Amino acid sequence: MKRHLFVSSSVLSIGLFCTFSAMAQDVSAPAETVVVTGSHIASPNYTSPTPVTSLSSDTLLSANASNVAVALLQLPILADTVTLKGSASTGNNGQTSLNLRNLGGGNTLVLLNGNRIAPTSVGAGMLLFATVDVQMLPLQLLQRVDVVTGGAGAVYGSDAVAGVVNFILNKNFNGVKGEVRAGVDDQGTNRESGLQLAVGTGFGGDRGHFEANAELYQNSGVYSIIDSKAGRRSCAAISNPAGAATTQSFQCGVTVTNGSFQGLITGGPLKGTTFDNAGNPVPFHYGTLVTGSTEVGGDGPVNVFAPGAGTQKNAALYQRTSWRFGADTNVYLDANYGYSDYEYQAGSYDNLLGGNAAVIQSDNAYLPASLKTAMAANKITNFTLGKYFADLPIITIQNKTATMRFVGGADGKLFGDWAWDAHIEHGQTNQQINALDDENISHFVNAVDAVVNPANGQIVCRSTLANPANGCVPFNIFGNAGVTPRSDGRGVNSATAAQFAYLTSVDWEKIRIMETDLAANVSGDAFQGWAGTISVATGFEWRNESMNAIASPAGTAINPLTGVPGPFLRGNFSGQAGSYSVAEGYVESDVPLLEDMPFVKKLAFNGAVRETNYSEVGGLSLTYKAGLVWDVIDEFRIRGTFSRDVRAPSLGELYAGFAPGVSSVIDYGLPGNPTNPSILANSGGNPNLKPQHGTTTTLGFVYTPDWLPGLQLSVDGYRILIANAIANYSTQQIVQFCYQGVTDQCPFIIRNPATGAITQVNQVPLNLSRLSNEGADFDSNYRFEMPDWTGIEGDFNLHGTANYVSQYIPRLPKLPVVNYAGQNGGGSNVGPQWRWTLQTGYTNGPFSLFTQARWTGSGWYDKSQAPSVLPLQHIGGQTLIDLNLQYAITVGSGSITPYFNVTDLFNDVPPPSPASGRINGYDVFGRHVRAGIRFDR
Numbered sequence: 001m002k003r004h005l006f007v008s009s010s011v012l013s014i015g016l017f018c019t020f021s022a023m024a025q026d027v028s029a030p031a032e033t034v035v036v037t038g039s040h041i042a043s044p045n046y047t048s049p050t051p052v053t054s055l056s057s058d059t060l061l062s063a064n065a066s067n068v069a070v071a072l073l074q075l076p077i078l079a080d081t082v083t084l085k086g087s088a089s090t091g092n093n094g095q096t097s098l099n100l101r102n103l104g105g106g107n108t109l110v111l112l113n114g115n116r117i118a119p120t121s122v123g124a125g126m127l128l129f130a131t132v133d134v135q136m137l138p139l140q141l142l143q144r145v146d147v148v149t150g151g152a153g154a155v156y157g158s159d160a161v162a163g164v165v166n167f168i169l170n171k172n173f174n175g176v177k178g179e180v181r182a183g184v185d186d187q188g189t190n191r192e193s194g195l196q197l198a199v200g201t202g203f204g205g206d207r208g209h210f211e212a213n214a215e216l217y218q219n220s221g222v223y224s225i226i227d228s229k230a231g232r233r234s235c236a237a238i239s240n241p242a243g244a245a246t247t248q249s250f251q252c253g254v255t256v257t258n259g260s261f262q263g264l265i266t267g268g269p270l271k272g273t274t275f276d277n278a279g280n281p282v283p284f285h286y287g288t289l290v291t292g293s294t295e296v297g298g299d300g301p302v303n304v305f306a307p308g309a310g311t312q313k314n315a316a317l318y319q320r321t322s323w324r325f326g327a328d329t330n331v332y333l334d335a336n337y338g339y340s341d342y343e344y345q346a347g348s349y350d351n352l353l354g355g356n357a358a359v360i361q362s363d364n365a366y367l368p369a370s371l372k373t374a375m376a377a378n379k380i381t382n383f384t385l386g387k388y389f390a391d392l393p394i395i396t397i398q399n400k401t402a403t404m405r406f407v408g409g410a411d412g413k414l415f416g417d418w419a420w421d422a423h424i425e426h427g428q429t430n431q432q433i434n435a436l437d438d439e440n441i442s443h444f445v446n447a448v449d450a451v452v453n454p455a456n457g458q459i460v461c462r463s464t465l466a467n468p469a470n471g472c473v474p475f476n477i478f479g480n481a482g483v484t485p486r487s488d489g490r491g492v493n494s495a496t497a498a499q500f501a502y503l504t505s506v507d508w509e510k511i512r513i514m515e516t517d518l519a520a521n522v523s524g525d526a527f528q529g530w531a532g533t534i535s536v537a538t539g540f541e542w543r544n545e546s547m548n549a550i551a552s553p554a555g556t557a558i559n560p561l562t563g564v565p566g567p568f569l570r571g572n573f574s575g576q577a578g579s580y581s582v583a584e585g586y587v588e589s590d591v592p593l594l595e596d597m598p599f600v601k602k603l604a605f606n607g608a609v610r611e612t613n614y615s616e617v618g619g620l621s622l623t624y625k626a627g628l629v630w631d632v633i634d635e636f637r638i639r640g641t642f643s644r645d646v647r648a649p650s651l652g653e654l655y656a657g658f659a660p661g662v663s664s665v666i667d668y669g670l671p672g673n674p675t676n677p678s679i680l681a682n683s684g685g686n687p688n689l690k691p692q693h694g695t696t697t698t699l700g701f702v703y704t705p706d707w708l709p710g711l712q713l714s715v716d717g718y719r720i721l722i723a724n725a726i727a728n729y730s731t732q733q734i735v736q737f738c739y740q741g742v743t744d745q746c747p748f749i750i751r752n753p754a755t756g757a758i759t760q761v762n763q764v765p766l767n768l769s770r771l772s773n774e775g776a777d778f779d780s781n782y783r784f785e786m787p788d789w790t791g792i793e794g795d796f797n798l799h800g801t802a803n804y805v806s807q808y809i810p811r812l813p814k815l816p817v818v819n820y821a822g823q824n825g826g827g828s829n830v831g832p833q834w835r836w837t838l839q840t841g842y843t844n845g846p847f848s849l850f851t852q853a854r855w856t857g858s859g860w861y862d863k864s865q866a867p868s869v870l871p872l873q874h875i876g877g878q879t880l881i882d883l884n885l886q887y888a889i890t891v892g893s894g895s896i897t898p899y900f901n902v903t904d905l906f907n908d909v910p911p912p913s914p915a916s917g918r919i920n921g922y923d924v925f926g927r928h929v930r931a932g933i934r935f936d937r
Contacts, residue, residue, distance in 0.1 A: 039155055039537070039588065039590070039606065040155060040521055040523050040537035040539065040588055048606065048627070048629075048639075049606055049627030049628055049629045049639040049640060049641045049698075050148055050149070050150055050152065050155075050625075050627060050639075050641050050698070051148075051149050051150060051639075051698060051700065051714070051716040051718075051777060052146055052147065052148050052149075053075070053077075053146070053147040053149075053779060053801070054144055054145070054146050054147075055072070055075075055144060055145050055147075056143070056144050057139075057142040057143060057144060057145075059799075059839070059841075060072065060142075060145065062839075062841065062848075062850035062852075062884045062901075063839070063850070063852055063882065063884075064882075064901075064903065066181065066183055066192055066194060066217070066901075066930055067135065067217070068139045068142055068145075069096060069134040069135050069137065069139065070096070070135075072098065072134070072145060072147075072165070073096075073098075074837055074852070074854055075147070075801060075837065076777075076801060076802055076803035076835035076836060076837060077100055077101055077147070077149060077777060077803050078098055078099065078100060078147075078165075079803075079831065079835055079856070080099050080101075080102040080830075080831055095120060095121050095131065095133035095135070095340070095342070095399070095401070096133055096134055096135050097110075097121070097131030097132060097133060097134070098110060098132075098134060098165050099162075100147075100149060100162035100163045100165070101149070101162050101163070101720065101773060101775075102773075102808070102830055102831060103161065103162040103720070103722070103771070103773065104162075105131040106130060106131065106159065106647060106650055106653075107159065107160075107161040107162040107647055107694075107722075108159075108160075108162050108163060108164075108165060109152065109156055109157065109159045109160035109163070109164045109165070110131075110132040110134065110164075110165050110166075110167075111156070111164060111165070111166040111167065112137060112166075112167050112169070112336075113166075113167070113168060113169055113171070113334070114166060114168075115407060115409075115423060115425055115517070115519070116157075116425060116515070116517050116543065117132045117137075117405065117427065118132075118403060118405055118425075118426075118427025118428060118429055118513060118514070118515035118545075119131060119132060119429065119513050119515065119545070119650075119651075120132055120133040120136060120338075120340075120401055120403050120429050120431070120513075121133065121401070121429075121431065121513075122511065122513060122547055122576075122650065122651050122652030122656060130513075130545070130650035130651055130652060133338075133340060133401065134165075134167075135217075135312075135314055135340065136314060136316060136338030136339070136340050136401070136403060137167055137316065137336075137338065138169070138213055138215065138316045138317065138318030138336050138338070139167070139215070139316070140177075140178075140179075140196045140197070140198045140213040140214075140215055140316075140318075141169045141170050141173055141198050141200075141211065141213050141318065142167060142168070142169060142170070143168050143169060143170040144168050145165065145166065145167055145168070146164075146165070146166040146168065147163065147164070147165050147166075148160075148163050148164040148165075148166070149162070149163040149698075149716075149718070149777065150163060150641055150643065150696045150697075150698040150716075150718055150720075152164045152643075152645070153610065153623045153625075153643065153644070153645030153646060153694075154586060154588070154608035154609060154610045154623045154624050154625040154643060154644075154645070155586070155588060155608050155610075155625065157541060157584055157610070157612075158582060158584065158610075158612050158614075158621075158623070158645075158646055158647060158648060159647045159648075160645060161645045161646070161647050161692070161694040161696075161720075161722065162694075162720070169318075169320075170200075170211075171209075171211075171320060171322070171332075172200075172209060173198065173200035173211045174200045174201060174202065175199075175200060175894075175936060175937055176197075176198070176199050176894075176935075176936065176937050177197075177198050177934070177935065177936035177937075178195075178196055178197040178198065178934070178935055178936075179194065179195070179196045179932055179933065179934045179935075180194070180195055180932055180933055181193065181194045181930055181931065181932025181933075182194075182930070182931060182932065183901075183928055183929060183930030183931070184928070184929060185222075185925060185926055185927060185928045185929070186907060186926050186927045186928075187222070187926070189220065189221070189222045189223070190219060190220065190221065190222055190309060190925060190928060191219065191220040192217070192218065192219040192220070192930070193217070193218055194215070194216065194217040194218075194932075195215070195216045195217075196213065196214070196215045196216075197213065197214050197215075198211070198212070198213035198214075199211065199212055199213075200212075204323070207323060207324045207325075208321070208322065208323045208324070209320075209321070209322050209323075210319070210320070210321050210322075211319070211320050212317075212318060212319040212320075213316075213317075213318050214315075214316070214317050214318075215314070215315065215316040215317075216314070216315050217312075217313070217314045217315075218311075218312065218313045218314070219309075219311065219312050220311055221309040221310050221311040221312065221343075221344075222309040222925060223345075224345075230909060230910055230924040232302065233252045233253075233912050234252060234253055234254050234255065234302045235250065235251065235252040235253075235254065235912045236250075236251065236254040236294065237249070237250050237251075237861065237862065237870055237873075238250075238251050238254055238289050238291065238294050238295075238296065239289070239291045239294075240289065241289065246867070246868060246869060246870060246871060247868065247869040247870065248865070248869055248870040249289075249870070249871070250861055250870070250871075250873035251289065251296050252912055253287075253296050253297055253302075254294055254295070254296055254302075255287065255294070255295055255296070255297065255298050255299070255300030255301060255302050256293060256294060256295075256300040256301055257286065257290060257291065257292065257293060257294060257295050257298070257300050258292060258293045258353055258354065258357075258386045259301075259351060259352075259353050259357075259386025259387050259388050260274050260284070260299070260300060260301060260386070260387070260388065261301060261349075261387075261388050261389075261390045261480045262274055262275040262276065262277065262279075262387075262478070262479050262480045263275050263385050263386070263387045263477055263478055263479070264284055264385065264386050264387070265383050265384070265385055266292075266357065266384050266385065266386045267383065267384045268378075268380055268383050268384070269378040269380065270371070270374060270375070270378065270380075270383050272284045272286065273371070274299065275368075275478050275479045275480075276479060277479050277480050278479055279366070279368060279476065279478035279479030280368060280479075281368055281370055281371055284298075284299050284300075285298055285299045286298045286299075287299075287300070292674040293354075293664075293674070301388060309344075309925060310342055310343050310344025310345070311342070311343045311344075312340065312341070312342050312343075313339075313340065313341040313342075314338070314339065314340050314341075315337075315338070315339040315340075316336065316337070316338045316339075317336060317337040317338075318334075318335070318336040318337075319334070319335050319336075320332060320333070320334045320335075321333050327413075328412045328413040328414075329410060329411075329412035329413075330410065330411055330412060331408075331409070331410040332407075332408070332409055332410070333406070333407070333408050334405075334406070334407040334408075334409075335404075335405070335406050335407075336404075336405050337402070337403070337404050337405075338401075338402070338403045339400075339401070339402045339403075340399070340400070340401045341398070341399075341400050341401075342398070342399045342401075343396050343397065343398045343399075343436075344396065344397055345394045345395070345396055345397075346394075346395045346396065346397045346435065346570045348388065348394070349388045349389055349390055349392070349394055350388075350389040350392045350393075350394070350395065350437075350439040350444075350503075350504075350569065351386075351387060351388045351389060351439075351569075352385070352386065352387050352441075352444055352445070352448070352477075353386045353387075353388075354386075354674075354679070354757055354758075354759075356441055356445075356752075356759060357384045357385060357386050357387075358384070358385045358386075358387060358444075358445065358448045358449075358477060359382050359383075359384055359385075359445075359449075359754075360382055360383055360384075360385050360448070360449075360477070361381065361382045361449065361451075361462075362375045362376070362380075362381050362382065363451055363452075364448075364449070364450060364451065365450045365451050365452045365459040365474065366450055366459075366474075366476040366477065366478055367478070368478065385477065387477055390480055391480055391495060392437070392439075392495055392500070392503065392504070393436075393437040393504075394437070395435060395436065395437050395438050395439060395569065395570045396435075396436040396437060397433065397434070397435055397436070397570070398433070398434040398435075398436055399431065399432075399433050399434075400431070400432045400433075400434075401429060401430070401431045401432075402429070402430050402431075403427065403428065403429040403430075404427065404428050405425065405426070405427040405428075406425070406426050406427075407423055407424070407425045408423065408424055409421065409422060409423030409424070410422055410423075414522070414524075415524075417524055417525060418522060418523070418524030418525075419522070419523050419524060420520070420521065420522045420523075421520070421521050422518075422519065422520035422521075423517075423518070423519055423520075424516070424517070424518045425515070425516070425517040425518075426514075426515070426516050426517075427514070427515045428512065428513070428514050428515075429511075429512070429513040429514075430510075430511075430512055431510070431511040431512075431513070432508065432509070432510050432511075433508065433509045433510075433511070433573070434506055434507070434508045435506065435507040435508070435568065435570050435571035435573075436506055437504045437506075438504055438505055438506065438507045438568045438569065438570050438571045439503065439504055439568060439569035439570070440502075440503060440504065440505055440567050440568055440569075441559060441567060441568065441569055442559055442567050443472070443502055443503055443567075444475075444503055446461050446462075446463045446470075446472045447461060447472060447473060447474055447475035447499070447502060447503060448475055448477040449461060449462045449463070450462070450474035450475065450476070451465070453465065459474050460472075460474055461473070461474050471502060472502065473496075473498045473499045473501075473502040473503075475495070475499050475503065505554060505568070506552075507551075507552050507554055507555045507568050507570075507571025507572065507573060508551070508552045508555075508571075508573065509549055509550070509551045509552070509555075509573035509574075510549065510550050510551075511547060511548070511549040511576075512547065512548050512549070513545070513546070513547045513651070514544075514545070514546050514547075515543060515544070515545045516543060516544050517541065517542070517543040518541065518542050518543070519539060519540065519541040519542075520539055520540060521537060521538070521539035522537065522538055522539060523535065523536065523537035523538075523588075524536065524537075526589075529591065529592060531592040531593055531594050531595040531602075531603075532592030532595055532602075532604075533592070534589065534590065534591050534592070535589065535590040536587070536588070536589050536590075537586075537587070537588040537589075538585075538586065538587045538588070539585070539586060540583070540584060540585040540586075541582075541583075541584045541585075542581065542582070542583045542584070543581065543582050544579065544580070544581040544582075545579065545580060545581075545582075545651060546578070546579030546580075546651070547576065547577065547578060547579070547651045547652075547655070548576075548577045549573075549575050549576040549577065549657065550575050551573035551574050551575050551657070552571075552573065554567070554568075555567075555568060555571050555572045555573045555574065556572075556574055566680065566682070566760070569680075572680070572682070573657070574657030574684075575657055576652075576655050576656050576657040576685065577655060578616075578651055578654055578655030578685075578687075579651075580614065580615050580616035580648075580651070580654070581615045582612060582613065582614055582615070582648070583612070583613045584610055584611065584612045584613075585610065585611050586608055586609065586610035586611075587608065587609055588606070588607070588608035588609075589605075589606070589607055589608075590604060590605070590606050591604065591605045591606075591607075592604045592605075593605055599632055600630065600631070600632070601631035601632065601633055601634060602629070602630075602631040603628065603629070603630050603631070604628070604629045605626070605627070605628055606625075606626075606627045606628075606629070607624070607625060607626045607627065608624065608625045609622070609623075609624045610622070610623045610624070612646060612648075614648040614691065616648065616649070616654060616687075617648055617649070617689070617690055617691055621646045621648075621691055621693075622644070623643070623644050623645050623646050624643065624644050625641060625642070625643040625644075626641065626642050626643070627639070627640065627641035627642075627643075628640055628641075634706065635703060635704055635705050635706055636701065636702075636703055637701060637702040637703075637704075638699075638700075638701050639698075639699075639700055639701070639702065639716075640697075640698055640699040640700070641696070641697070641698045642695070642696070642697050643695065643696045644693065644694070644695050645693070645694045645695075645696065646691050646692070646693050646694070647691060647692050647694075648691040649686075649689035649690070649691070649692075649726055649765070652685060653685055653686065653689055653726055653765050654685050654686065654687050654689060655685045655687060656683075656684050656685035657684055657685070663679055663680075663681035663730075663731040663732075663761065664679070665679055665731050665732050665735050665758060665761065666732065666735070666736075667735065667757065667758050668735060668736060668739035669735075669738075669739055669751075669756070669758075670756060670757065674757075679731065679758050679759060679760060679761060680759065680760040680761070681731045681760075681761055681763065682760060682761070682762050682763070683728060683762070683763040683764065683765075684762070684763075684764060685764070685765070686764045686765050686766065689726060689765060689766075689767055690724060690767050691724065692722055692723065692724045692725045692726055692767065693722070693723050693724055694720055694721065694722040694723075695720070695721045695723075696718065696719070696720045696721075697718065697719045698716050698717065698718045698719075699716070699717050700714060700715050700716030700717060700776075700777075701714065701715055702714045708782075710782055710783045710784045711780075711781075711782045712779075712780070712781045712782070713779070713780050714777075714778070714779045714780075715776060715777070715778050716776065716777045717774075717775070717776045718773075718774065718775060718776065718777065719772075719773070719774045719807075720771075720772070720773040720774070721770070721771070721772055721773075722769075722770065722771040722773075723770050724767045724770075725767070725768075725769035725770060725771050725810075726765045726766070726767060726769070727765065727766065727768055727769035727810070727812060728763045728764070728765055728766070729745070729763065729766075729768075729812070730763075731761040731763065733815070734748050734749065734761050734763070735749060735758065735761065737814060742814060748761055748762045748763065748764075749761055750762070768812055768813055769810055769811060769812050770810070770811040771808075771809070771810050771811070772807050772808075772809040772811075773805070773807060773808050773809075774805070774806050774807035774808075775803060775804050775805040775806050775807070775821075776803070776804045776806075777801070777802070777803055778800070778801065778802040778803075778804075778836075779799075779800070779801050780798075780799065780800040780801075781797070781798070781799045781800075782796075782797070782798045782799075783795070783796070783797045783798075784796055793844055794842055794843055794844030794845075795842070795843045795844075796840070796841065796842055797839075797840070797841040797842075798838075798839070798840055798841075799838070799839040799840075799841075800836065800837070800838045800839070801836065801837050802834070802835065802836035802837070803834075803835050803836075804833060804834055805821045805822070805830070805831070805832075805833050806821055806833070807819055807821055808820045808821040808823075808830045816864070818863055818864045819863070820863055820864075821833050822857075822859040822860055822863070823859060823860055823861070823862065823863045824858075824859035824860065824861070824875045824922075831856075831859070832856055832857035832858060832859040832877065833857055833859065834855075834857035835854075835855065835856055835857060836854075836855050837852065837853070837854050837855075838852065838853045839851070839852045840852075846887050846888040846889065846890075847886075847887050847888075848884075848885070848886045848887075848888075849883075849884070849885055850882075850883070850884040850885075851881065851882065851883055851884075852881070852882040852883075853879060853880070853881055853882075854879070854880045854881075854882070855877060855878070855879045855880075856877055856878045856879075856922055857877045858874060858875060858876050858877040858911075859874075859875050860872045860873060860874060860875065861873035861874075861875060875911050875912070876911035876912075877911070878908055878910050878911065878922050878923065879908060880903070880904045880905075880908055880923060881904070881905040881906055881908075882901075882902065882903045882904070882905060883900075883901070883902045883905050884899060884900070884901045884902075885899060885900045885901075886898065886899035886900070886934075887899075891935075891937075892937065893937055894935065894936050894937025895935070895936060895937075896933060896934075896935045897933065897934040897935070898931070898932070898933050899931070899932055899933075899934065900929075900930070900931050901929070901930040901931070901932075902927060902928070902929050902930075903927070903928045904923060904925075904926055904927045904928065905927065906927075907926045907927040908923075909926075910922040910923065910924055
């Protein structure tokens with residue numbers, strides 16, 4: 001580890017220690033201990049060398065009363081997880097897949113009661129990971145969540161390169177409990193409601209047990225943040241004029257120059273002509289720092305559109321039935337069902353821009369007479385017009401997902417204290433993705449090329465003159481009159497029914513994902529060693545995953561503008577199919593080495609070895625872990641691990657058909673290096689991928705002082721190196737490399753045959769990257785009872801957790817090596833170097849108060865640019881304060897607990913940043929208030 005990492009670790013740990021010590025004089029209340037091993041070996045005297053964070057359901061509900069899964073994202077190590085908020089740029093179709101250490105959802109293994117879960121998505125766009133949407137899990141019976149970081153692959157299985165998040169349910173719940181809640185934000189949006197109910201009871205003389213729960217949740221989302229304080233800033237990196245000190249500068253108030261809501265002529269002698277809402281030509285007033293696509297100030301639209309948070313509906317059902325045979329054997333059957341319906345805007349308004357800009361001929365039927373005269377005077381027969389269609393609905397992606405999962409298993413004891421367990425799991429996910437109101441680009445081009453039919457004087461499409469049966473409906477592209485809200489809330493639409501039907505369509509894809517998993521484990525004390533009992537665990541696992549997708553034939557039609565499949569602005573889904581199987585076996589051991597010696601209270605070794613055989617890539621992959629726990633004294637423990645972990649390419653990375661995305665590129669192949677802000681960025685699978693390997697080193701300490709019972713401190717430094725990592729070049733990198741002579745990238749670029757402008761860039765994942773990620777985690781907990789002399793009754797619990805990232809260095813061929821740690825914007829949104837969360841809980845009888853402070857540290861915009869191109873633009877931090885109040889009222893043998901919850905209490909506005917403020921870890925949606933009632937008996 002580097003010196004600066006451990007210096008920073010020491011500074012924060014000392015700071016937290018001093019804070020808690022000052023608040024905790026003369027306190028003797030014992031701390032509640034939760035034993036979490038992070039291992040298959042269960043021993044009350046064993047402590048894992050691997051850092052594990054365990055959070056109770058009560059703590060998570062206090063942090064975010066609407067959703068336990070979302071509350072997890074407030075942990076610094078999970079803060080880069082993408083949620084439905086701002087889903088226009090997600091790669092998982094609006095789903096929430098956990099992302100430890102910003103290494104990607106595919107490197108985080110999600111478990112339910114220690115068992116695998118069938119994926120709910122194979123990803124989309126550049127993110128083709130197989131992931132689990134944690135918002136679909138049955139969480140009313142949640143007991144706790146264990147987050148294991150570092151060295152988890154050999155113990156838990158493949159795909160745990162970054163770690164494991166294990167959702168553990170209460171398997172012995174008795175009684176009835178439930179909750180009703182509602183919430184809304186300051187703008188009257190993000191309206192949410194939820195309902196939960198759980199029951200549990202024994203039967204058969206308590207040899208059997210049954211429990212079940214049902215959950216419903218919905219949120220209206222936020223249509224746009226363009227009217228928020230963050231959205232109105234409209235900040236971006238913009239090119240400087242020739243002769244400036246730097247090529248680019250970071251500006252706010254940025255607008256666009258290649259189109260407008262009324263239409264804008266973007267080239268030739270009539271450049272700078274726009275229109276009023278009635279379609280009359282008027283001059284366009286340019287601002288400063290004008291480029292081919294952006295400017296500061298001027299008449300261009302601000303932001304064009306800033307999608308907010310998508311709407312969501314979730315349902316979850318769960319049941320567990322178990323039966324105990326004798327004293328040593330228990331069998332069970334788990335079944336759960338999850339359903340989600342997510343909708344979110346797919347980028348900006350419908351548009352004709354850049355390579356897809358409309359070419360208007362002089363005989364256009366809607367062309368104002370004054371423009372016809374001007375064209376004749378300038379001796380031009382056509383001009384290029386850029387247009388954003390605010391009078392048509394914004395394309396919406398709808399993702400409907402239903403997943404079913406069944407687990408049958410048994411566990412018990414053998415030969416006294418040896419524990420065994422075995423299970424078979426089968427899961428199936430059915431997903432339908434619809435691109436609603438999807439713009440058919442070729443139809444748009446035909447519709448705006450309207451002429452007068454010489455035979456009857458009617459306005460028709462020019463294409464209809466040659467093909468009267470083509471169904472084209474002419475459309476007036478000039479102006480923006482008669483805009484009215486759509487009744488379904490998805491956008492605005494003043495087009496006639498016939499125009500709307502011709503210009504837009506629904507493109508769709510249906511995906512089925514299946515998983516079957518069998519596993520068995522045995523663990524126990526093998527024999528007595530020289531320093532204590534040596535424990536062993538062993539087991540095997542076999543699973544098969546498959547997917548099959550079919551797509552609308554319309555999305556595979558040839559686009560006449562590009563000559564390749566894909567006529568739509570967004571959709572263009574394609575079929576995909578594939579499967580693979582994995583066989584794994586492991587051995588784990590806990591070996592005490594020394595005990596009760598000078599400076600060694602206890603020294604223990606924990607190691608594991610796992611062999612994995614992937615059918616799709618062939619051969620065996622070895623993973624292992626070696627860890628030491630050194631109890632120097634009762635109060636001070638040092639721990640460390642070294643591990644090798646593996647992740648094979650997922651179904652999506654191997655077999656996915658090309659999926660659509662949207663990107664902006666600088667086209668170095670055309671004069672003036674114009675920017676095309678709305679190209680198709682299509683990405684698909686690569687069946688030639690190989691597994692990626694990660695090595696993780698952790699070293700840290702745990703301090704639990706006897707002189708201050710209830711205080712626990714831990715600091716763990718980590719270093720993760722991923723080799724053969726699966727990655728994509730960005731669309732901009734592909735274009736740049738082709739221009740610089742790297743010819744193997746040129747076939748991925750599709751240009752408009754007529755104008756030469758880029759219309760599409762295709763991306764495929766490759767084993768081309770190496771990644772170095774280094775940092776430190778900090779955790780402090782202090783639980784105490786107020787002493788009598790204060791006159792204050794009640795119990796306090798203080799918890800602080802923080803993450804510091806010193807290195808995040810991806811290494812791709814042909815690219816410079818850059819440490820992106822602290823980059824909060826630009827092309828690699830790694831996030832700030834520092835994040836922390838501080839929680840305070842106070843309980844006095846039936847009353848509870850919980851406060852939380854979440855800090856996202858400051859950082860920079862784009863560290864990959866040289867100072868001569870773009871200065872390291874500093875982006876400030878953000879602090880959010882959350883509050884939860886509740887009061888339990890005893891009713892008979894149960895209780896009713898009303899609560900009041902506020903997130904972002906002071907409505908903190910994020911710092912100026914690109915993309916309307918939606919950068920890693922920053923919240924642009926403001927204060928949200930919830931109220932609800934929980935009951936139990």
